[in-house]
Amino acid sequence: MKVAVFLPELLRHLFKKPATVDYPFKKLTVPEGFRGTPFLHPDLCIACRACERDCPAEAIVITQESDVEKKFKMVIHNDRCIHCAQCVDSCPTNPVKAMDMDHLYELACFDRHTLKTEWVFTRATPKREPKPVPAAPASDRAGIPAK
Amino acid sequence: MAVLKTILYLLVYPGLLFLFVYGTFCEWFDRKVYARLQNRMGPTHTGRWGLLQPVADFFKLMAKEDIVPDAADKPLFTLLPIVGLAVVATAGLLMPLWNPFPEAAGLISFQGDIIVLLYLLSLPTLIAFLAGWSSTNIFSQIGGTRVLTMLFGYEVPLFMAVLSPAILANSWRIAEIGAFYRARPLLLLPNVIGFVVALICVQAKLERTPFDIPHAETEIVGGTFTEYSGKKLAFFRLMTDIELVVSSGLIAAIFLGGFGGSPILAFLQFVVKTLAVIFLLSLIRALTSRIRVDQVVAFAWKTMAPLAVLQLLIVIIIKGLLK
Amino acid sequence: MKFNIPIGPQHPALKEPISLRMTVEGEVIRDADLRLGYNHRGMEKLAEEKNWTQNIYLVERICGICSHSHATCYVQGVEKLMEIEPPKRGLYIRYLVSELERVHSHLLWLGVAGHEAGFDSFFMYTWRDREVVMDLLEMISGNRVHYAMNTLGGVRRDLDEIQIKKILDGLVVLRQRTEYYFKIGASEPTFVGRLAGVGYLSKEKAIALCACGPTARASGITADVRKDDPQAVYDEVPFDVCTADSCDVLGRTVVRIKELMESYKICEFLLRNLPAGDIAVKAPKKAKPNEVVSRYEAPRGENIHYIRSNGTERPERLKVRAPTLANYPATIEMLKNGFIADIPLIFAAIDPCICCAERTVELVNARSGEETVVRFGDLRKLAGERFAKSPVKRNAVWPF
């Protein structure tokens, strides 16, 4: 029976860099396909409501602003969102999806209502020339890279 | 003047204040070493390298609500933390440290002080048992009985292991034992078995893994101290820290040749040697998994006690040879 | 003297709320009683309100550790109901994630077992190495916990060459570490001494009490849905069912470590033989009226979903039987005549996932109701005995 087989392993790590990260001061980078927070490219959306129907958390609400104009309002309730990206999968616009995910992950806040984001936009006509890929909106949370 | 100096002695150095500062430092050291052995960071943010974390913990606990359970034996429940702290602080005074107040010397160094120190170090165990029992919580009571069961295991080997160097040095005075071994460093070698036994028994006395049975949180929540909170818990934690300092100081004084030379040198020796002992204790903590209380008693009587007896025999034989 | 010790619903050994009530004599457990129902979330009812797609994400959230297990079990069933056949590549990726999930779950369990045994260094090291597989899963799926890889008719994300390379590299590291832990576990005397002989469950008892998963396999039963009823890819993949004969917590540890090694083998096979092609087919919105039972070998044992459709966009009924529920009766058996010190180990050894198991209210009521009847007689006798012996004892008994 050997005593203390774990000893070499422990001593080996005594002067090694810790495996943990000094979190709020140092951050790990998230991988390329990370599912962060959903956001809308308003000029691509055709207001088909596929995302609203398939969202498992009922976090997306689309309303028509007025009957005459093709104006719509989309609200994403980030406090309800479970970051599954089903809305991105369901979105039919081609070749660029109107719904997209960024890399934000530090979403904690004191008031859940501040987590709401909304867009008011005119419905895009489906068969238009594809627009260039719009950039993601800059992050409003300091230190976190947007996509 | 002498009175003032005695008061300074009791309260500042090497009394309460010093013990508090050094005790929290040792806790930080223990936590940091433990964390590093596990490839973690340990305390990081409070003070430089997290040095003030144990102090911050202490003051945070002091500020917390202090709850005394209705069913508890209130006077006993309240008194125990204070008595516990007083006992270990008294034990701390017996450390053969450099003493700037010679007037108070008679208080702290005399023939037989090693026995008194060992006795004072046994008291916290009893206090932990009483604390568990007086809380009348089922978990505390199980913790309390476990404390006592363990006490019957490790106390005898500890005494035998600690007293054998004293027998060789032919003195019951810690300072003299240290001086004896400083004069003949080679004689420290026969005491190695005793050193190992004493280290393990101190680990058990301090209730650290693998002997953290009385407060094994996955089994019996907080164990003995389940019902304690706020100031009382802070006192108990400080008591454990000081107990750590005193017992590692005792081992350093007896098995590692004590602390001699000029005052500064002696103090440095004290720091280095106690930290070395604490490092070993942390290593044991990181290395082992908790065992059951019946296994502790079996281990103590089947392995530790024979080893301690062996140590005594070696010491007696060597003593005969030296004569 | 007999005590009643309450473990839970809030207790450091339990990561989720459940109540265990122990009758102990000294340090020995004489009787145990288990009560559920603290974590019931009404998911089965909710599932009837959501459409087929939304439900994937709902069932995924039944559990945090085996999220992919529930989603896969559900998706398998719905695909049968909808009569669609996912493409091979999609299936390979789906079960690759399954096996990676098993790896992360078993590593997590190893750490927890170390912690419950009071071996915190082991806990820290296993969890550090578990990060490797967590990172791989995050890279594949975009999230560390809820991978959301499944969709009806396949998977949602493809693997490219770089990712395959990274996974293979990660598997090499993991295999090396697992072998190391196997060595440690086999030769660290305090650890082995703590696990051996604890929580004995004989083979006959295990069969009689319907234990499943590693708990059953550690009692020498070769039961594994992957072999007995191979889903999709498992009949193409070579692997062994791991068993142990020691019937105790040590055996359960050994089975899990062996399963880790098998999972690495399966992952490597799946990656090396990944067929080309699509990863998903389009699924219809509705399913014809029918019913299906879907089985899946989750890390904790056999997971069963019963799904009934009625021709609409929504399921008419979804019933989930999680492996932990099947292991509860066996746990009670294991606890009897053990030590208090062994409670956390024994309980952890079935790798309980309490929120998985909390499904039906009816069952809980039936159970606890019946138990109460038994208990009251016991309790009265017990109380009488104690009163006769020690009349003055303030508040020592947990108020039932």
Ligand code: SF4
């Ligand atoms: S990510 Fe999922 S939960 Fe969030 S808005 Fe999109 S569909 Fe809804």
Ligand code: SF4
């Ligand atoms: S975001 Fe996409 S799915 Fe949602 S309404 Fe706009 S176009 Fe349709």
